Amino acid sequence: MGQDVEGTYYGDYLQLEKLLDTQHPKSKEVGDEAHDETLFIIVHQVYEMWFKQIIHEMASVLDIFSAPQIPEKNIALATSRLERVIKIQSLLLDQLPVMETMSPMDFLEFRDLLVPASGFQSVQFREIEVRMGLRTNNRKAVDRDYFLGRLNNKDKEHILNVEKEESLLDLVNKWLERLPFTQKENFNFWEEYENVISTMLKRDEDIINNNLATLSPKAKEGQLANLESTRKTFSSLFNESEYGKLLEQGKRRLSRRATLNALFILLYRDEPILQLPYRFLTCLMDIDENFTTWRYRHALMAHRMLGTKIGTGGSSGHHYLKMAAENNRVYIDLFDLSTFLISRKDLPKLPSDIQKDLNFSFQG
Numbered sequence: 001m002g003q004d005v006e007g008t009y010y011g012d013y014l015q016l017e018k019l020l021d022t023q024h025p026k027s028k029e030v031g032d033e034a035h036d037e038t039l040f041i042i043v044h045q046v047y048e049m050w051f052k053q054i055i056h057e058m059a060s061v062l063d064i065f066s067a068p069q070i071p072e073k074n075i076a077l078a079t080s081r082l083e084r085v086i087k088i089q090s091l092l093l094d095q096l097p098v099m100e101t102m103s104p105m106d107f108l109e110f111r112d113l114l115v116p117a118s119g120f121q122s123v124q125f126r127e128i129e130v131r132m133g134l135r136t137n138n139r140k141a142v143d144r145d146y147f148l149g150r151l152n153n154k155d156k157e158h159i160l161n162v163e164k165e166e167s168l169l170d171l172v173n174k175w176l177e178r179l180p181f182t183q184k185e186n187f188n189f190w191e192e193y194e195n196v197i198s199t200m201l202k203r204d205e206d207i208i209n210n211n212l213a214t215l216s217p218k219a220k221e222g223q224l225a226n227l228e229s230t231r232k233t234f235s236s237l238f239n240e241s242e243y244g245k246l247l248e249q250g251k252r253r254l255s256r257r258a259t260l261n262a263l264f265i266l267l268y269r270d271e272p273i274l275q276l277p278y279r280f281l282t283c284l285m286d287i288d289e290n291f292t293t294w295r296y297r298h299a300l301m302a303h304r305m306l307g308t309k310i311g312t313g314g315s316s317g318h319h320y321l322k323m324a325a326e327n328n329r330v331y332i333d334l335f336d337l338s339t340f341l342i343s344r345k346d347l348p349k350l351p352s353d354i355q356k357d358l359n360f361s362f363q364g
């Protein structure tokens, strides 16, 4: 191919001969070709290509975050790589309607020929999940069986090896733990923040009590119970042993120190030096949310194609996928941080030396 053209040749460079010879419908092998099987194969292949690119971007982010100290410009690079992943995810979502141009009846033309192959065997999808930070013990029991259970030995070994490496969640946790600014000899931000919270909760309690006359006893009881539960939520953040219990129960994945520092970034995001870390954390949430959206959309598509039939990989199909979408989120701790945000006017005032550390100016 392209022997008589000088220099790099388009088809050779992209290895198109090989690539375009990888669509072999099963229906054609056994008899009449089902027209839509080619679409089914190509859509899956395109997904796998993008998964490959996502793993490539993640590998560079993981590499950056493996350093004991990460220079600012590398955080910028990691953020731009994650922003690329977010754009790719938009494409992943947009591909589902293309798949849905195949009707359930057309799918039936070749579906039985696929058994027991299934999306469960997408090793790259599993690798992305694991590299993001989803561990076997974060999964529900039924999901744990499917997670490795449908893979051949080679793929299983690969995923088990990936699980032994540090995930992005592990590395982000370490990076957050190292954040300076919150504690100095003469200043402990967390004590200041705790004081603000206790004043705020006391103010809320006073409002409820002062409104005694206008509230029915039931309404007052309900409001005080809500307040108590807010107080408990906050105390889990301030109390090491309570936080430890949440970690043990799998309700938290970031350490307490990392969580507090992530909260500091969110609270003081307007300070110049925290802008980039804030954008980075936002990217992690966007990626997590986009995968969850994809999982829900894929579950709906499976419902539309299969009704209540089981999947080719043997799961309950739509029900299993819905459960996995609800459960398999990685950066929930970052989403939960909104619970602890307070308005800008209530933010503790930072000492001038810390304020100075958080600032920079472009003298251009």
Ligand code: HEM
Residues within 6 Å of the ligand: 043, 044, 047, 048, 099, 107, 117, 118, 119, 120, 121, 122, 125, 146, 298, 301, 302, 305, 306, 310, 311, 312, 313, 314, 315, 316, 317, 318, 320, 321, 324
């Ligand atoms: C006609 C279209 C499709 C149907 C009916 C369908 C159905 C299913 C079902 C029922 C499952 C659960 C496992 C099983 O029992 O087999 C599953 C899993 C999966 N599918 Fe699809 N799927 C379709 C298209 C796709 C596409 C285009 C992709 C893109 C790569 C994909 C990726 C996956 C992945 C990664 C899983 C594992 C999800 C997990 O365990 O959380 N599927 N699919």
